[in-house]
Amino acid sequence: MKRAIIAAFAAIIMGSGAYADTIKIGVVGPFSGPFALQGKNFKAGIDAYMAMHGTTIGDDTVEIIYRDLPAADPAQSKALAQELVVKEKAQYLAGFYFTPDAMAVTPILKQANVPLIVMNAATSAIVTKSPLVVRTSFTTWQTSTPIAKVAHDAGVAKVISIVSDYGPGIDAENAFKAGFEKEGGAVVEAIRMPLSTNDFSPIMQRIKDSGAQGVFAFLPSGPTTLGFVKAYNENGLKAAGIKFFAPGDLTQESDLPALGDAALGIQTTFHYAVSHDSPENKAFVEAASKAIGNPAELSFPSVGAFDGMNVIYKMIEATGGEQDAQKAVDAVKGLSWISPRGPVSIDPESRHITQNIYLREVTKADDGSYYNKEIQTFEKQGDPGLAAIK
Amino acid sequence: MQTVFSIAIDAFAYGMVLFVISIGLSVTMGLMRVVNLAHGAFAMIGGYIASYAAQDLGLGYAAAVLLAVFGTVIISIPIERLLYRRIYGAPELTQVLMTIGITFCIIGIANYVFGPTLKTIPLPPILQGSADLGFRSIAVHRLFAIVCGLAVAGGLWYAIEKTAFGVKLRASVDNASMAAALGVRTEIIYAVSFAVAVGLAAFGGVLGAELLPVEPYYALRYMVTFLVVVSVGGAGSIPGALIACLVLGGIDTTGRYLMPEFGEFFFYLAVIAIICVFPRGLAGRAR
Numbered sequence: 001m002k003r004a005i006i007a008a009f010a011a012i013i014m015g016s017g018a019y020a021d022t023i024k025i026g027v028v029g030p031f032s033g034p035f036a037l038q039g040k041n042f043k044a045g046i047d048a049y050m051a052m053h054g055t056t057i058g059d060d061t062v063e064i065i066y067r068d069l070p071a072a073d074p075a076q077s078k079a080l081a082q083e084l085v086v087k088e089k090a091q092y093l094a095g096f097y098f099t100p101d102a103m104a105v106t107p108i109l110k111q112a113n114v115p116l117i118v119m120n121a122a123t124s125a126i127v128t129k130s131p132l133v134v135r136t137s138f139t140t141w142q143t144s145t146p147i148a149k150v151a152h153d154a155g156v157a158k159v160i161s162i163v164s165d166y167g168p169g170i171d172a173e174n175a176f177k178a179g180f181e182k183e184g185g186a187v188v189e190a191i192r193m194p195l196s197t198n199d200f201s202p203i204m205q206r207i208k209d210s211g212a213q214g215v216f217a218f219l220p221s222g223p224t225t226l227g228f229v230k231a232y233n234e235n236g237l238k239a240a241g242i243k244f245f246a247p248g249d250l251t252q253e254s255d256l257p258a259l260g261d262a263a264l265g266i267q268t269t270f271h272y273a274v275s276h277d278s279p280e281n282k283a284f285v286e287a288a289s290k291a292i293g294n295p296a297e298l299s300f301p302s303v304g305a306f307d308g309m310n311v312i313y314k315m316i317e318a319t320g321g322e323q324d325a326q327k328a329v330d331a332v333k334g335l336s337w338i339s340p341r342g343p344v345s346i347d348p349e350s351r352h353i354t355q356n357i358y359l360r361e362v363t364k365a366d367d368g369s370y371y372n373k374e375i376q377t378f379e380k381q382g383d384p385g386l387a388a389i390k
Numbered sequence: 391m392q393t394v395f396s397i398a399i400d401a402f403a404y405g406m407v408l409f410v411i412s413i414g415l416s417v418t419m420g421l422m423r424v425v426n427l428a429h430g431a432f433a434m435i436g437g438y439i440a441s442y443a444a445q446d447l448g449l450g451y452a453a454a455v456l457l458a459v460f461g462t463v464i465i466s467i468p469i470e471r472l473l474y475r476r477i478y479g480a481p482e483l484t485q486v487l488m489t490i491g492i493t494f495c496i497i498g499i500a501n502y503v504f505g506p507t508l509k510t511i512p513l514p515p516i517l518q519g520s521a522d523l524g525f526r527s528i529a530v531h532r533l534f535a536i537v538c539g540l541a542v543a544g545g546l547w548y549a550i551e552k553t554a555f556g557v558k559l560r561a562s563v564d565n566a567s568m569a570a571a572l573g574v575r576t577e578i579i580y581a582v583s584f585a586v587a588v589g590l591a592a593f594g595g596v597l598g599a600e601l602l603p604v605e606p607y608y609a610l611r612y613m614v615t616f617l618v619v620v621s622v623g624g625a626g627s628i629p630g631a632l633i634a635c636l637v638l639g640g641i642d643t644t645g646r647y648l649m650p651e652f653g654e655f656f657f658y659l660a661v662i663a664i665i666c667v668f669p670r671g672l673a674g675r676a677r
Contacts, residue, residue: 034606034607193646199400202647222605226603227602234519235528235529258603
C-alpha cells in the first residue's frame, strides 16, 4: 500500500515535470579573481534580461547555474562544462570570457546535445570548431578592422603597431595590418611586447624613433592600459601629434575614471558604448546598473550576456523546452533584433553576430565624468577574421 | 648616442621606482629574516589609502602620502602583534604560508571594500606633465621618484650603519638571545623595523602607482618583481638593492627598447647569471 502511494506520488511529480520543466542554463565565467569584474558584467547582463523578460517561457522556468573559472584554464573549463551537462542536466552552456576556455568546450557539445552561446571570447575561430556554437559578443578582427579606415581617413599614411604578445593582441595586429594596407597605408613596424610590461617609456621612445604618424595599440584592459595611455601622454607623443588608434577594449567604461584626462580625445572602434543613445540601451543600462550595484562598473561583457540570453530565450521558444541542440541553433540562424548596442543579427553561415561598429572618442561629460562618445557608425559589420583564417 | 642617453634615463627612472617599492621587502627579509610575501599587500594598502584620501576626501598629495604611510603602519600593528610575531625565526615554509595567506585575505578585503576597478592617486600640478631635457622629455613624477629613491636609500643606509638603533638592530638580527642578554629590547627593535618596512612599502606603493596602478591584485601581480630585486641585491643590503634595481632596470629597459619581442628573456637571463655568480645576491652577507 505504502509503495503504491509513493509510486502514485512519483507519477504525479514526474508527470507534472513533463508539462512545466525547469530549463537550466550553465554559465561559466570569471566570477572571482583578477577578472571578476568581467564575470560581474556577465551576471548583470543576464540579470537585466531576466528582470525585463521574466524567468518563464511558456510553462517552463529558466534557471541559471553559475560556475566560476577565475583565469583562462581549458582543462578546468571542460570539467565544469561536463559537470553542468551531466550532473546539473544543463540544456544550454553560455558565458566564457577567454578563448581557450570556449575552445575546450566545443568538442563535447554534439554528444551532450547542448548549444554553446559565447558571451565574450573574441577569437574568430571558435565558431568554426562546432556547428552548435553561437556568439553574441564580437571578435577582435571585427572591432579592429574599421579603425584602419579611420586612421587612413585622418590622413595618416604610416602607422606603428604595438600589441601585447598574446592571442587577441596578435589578432588585432593582423586585423589592423590587413585593413590598413587595403586602404593604402603602411605599417612601418609591428612590435609585440610581453603581457607583463609595466614601464612603457622605452616603447614610447621606439614609437617616436619609428617616424610613424600614428600608433595602433592593443593591450588587455586594466593596469597595462592605464600605464600605456599615461606613458603616451607623458613622453610627449600626444603633444608631438602622433595619433592614437585602438579597438575599444582599451577605453572600456570601467577603466575610464582611472584613465581620466589622459584618455581624452583617444579614438577607438567598438561594438558597444554604455553611452549609446537609444531607448533600448537606456532600459538596458537602467536594469543592468541595478543588477551590478555600482553603475561605474558596467562595461561591454554585460551586453554580450544580455544578447546571449535573448538568443537562448528564442531557442527555448523554438524547441518548446525540449532538448534539441541542432534545432535550437537552426532557430536563431538569421535572427535579427534591436540590441542595446543597435540593430544586430546572427549570421546564418558563421553563427557570429553581425552588428554596427562605432567610432568613439573619449569625451568629458558636463558632470565631469568620462564617456565614449559615438561619432561615426560602420553599419552591419561581419567578422573579417573568418576569411583570414580560411 | 641620443638613443643611449634616452635608454639610460628611462632605465634610471624605472630602477629607482623599483628600488622604492622593493627596499622595504629587503629590510624584512634581510634584517628580520622574514620572507614577507605580503609586502605587495602593504604597498597596495598604502596606495588605496592615498587614493581614498586624495580623491574622496580631497586632501593634497603630500597629506595623502603621509596618511598612506602612517595609516598602513597603524593597520600593520595588530597584524604584527597577532601574526608576524609567531613566525619570527620560524622555518621559511611556515613564513611563506602565513604571509601568502595574509596576502589573499588583504586582496579579498580590498576587492570587497574598494571594488575591482583601478584606483589612481591624482598628482599635484607641480608633478604633472613632462620636463624637457633638451633631447627628449620625461614625466616630472619620474624625476620626483628618482629624488625620493635616493633620499630613501641615503636615509636607510644612515639609520642602519651609523645610528645606535642600527647597531642594536644588527645585533638583534645576528644573535637575538645574546642581544637580549646585553639589554637590547629585541621585541621593540623588531616592531620598529617592521613598522619602517611597512611604511616604506606603503610609500613605494603610492610613489609607484603611476607605473604599477593600484587594484586588488596588485599584491600578487608584482610579487615576483619585488622578490627578484631582493634576491639579486642581497637581502638586507641597501647598496645591494640599489645596484640590483639599476642593473635590472637597465637590462629590462634596453631589452624592451631594442628587442621587445624577446619579452623579459634578458631580464630573467640576467637574474640567472647574477644568482649563479653571487648566490646570496650582489651584496649578500654570508650567514
